[in-house]
């Protein structure tokens with residue numbers, strides 16, 4: 001997959017909204033600009049180091065390239081894997097075929113659908129966890145009262 005010929009169109013859309021582990025951040029912290037926005041995602045323990053428009057902190061805007069190209073996080077290395085819709089590039093196929101606008105929209109819609117389903121599932125898991133904790137606390141309180 002040669003992204004160079006597509007960059008002027010896609011503007012490296014795949015470099016938006018990516019999360020990293022603390023280890024990755026520590027390793028490359030010298031490359032992170034000072035005006036970056038940091039979001040800690042409690043559920044996964046990962047971090048998003050992003051610009052105001054959601055680009056990854058390791059993205060070189062001027063040259064449209066990755067600053068940690070030789071040590072990219074696994075998620076970035078795997079991007080383009082078409083067996084997983086979330087990892088599928090909507091601009092170009094893994095073999096380098098430029099996708100039609102219709103195909104791109106279809107992939108983006110499906111990504112959004114799966115993303116929303118995942119958020120819903122995670123939210124429900126959190127609700128269930130909270131319910132279990134409350135139930136456990138009630139049982140413990142009742143037991144100590146008896």
Ligand code: SF4
Pocket residue numbers: 002003006007010011012013014015079080089090091092
């Ligand atoms: S993987 Fe897709 S979105 Fe990312 S730079 Fe290449 S063509 Fe653009």
Ligand code: SF4
Pocket residue numbers: 014015016018056057058059060065066067068069072073076
């Ligand atoms: S680490 Fe590099 S490839 Fe991965 S999202 Fe950031 S800029 Fe893009």
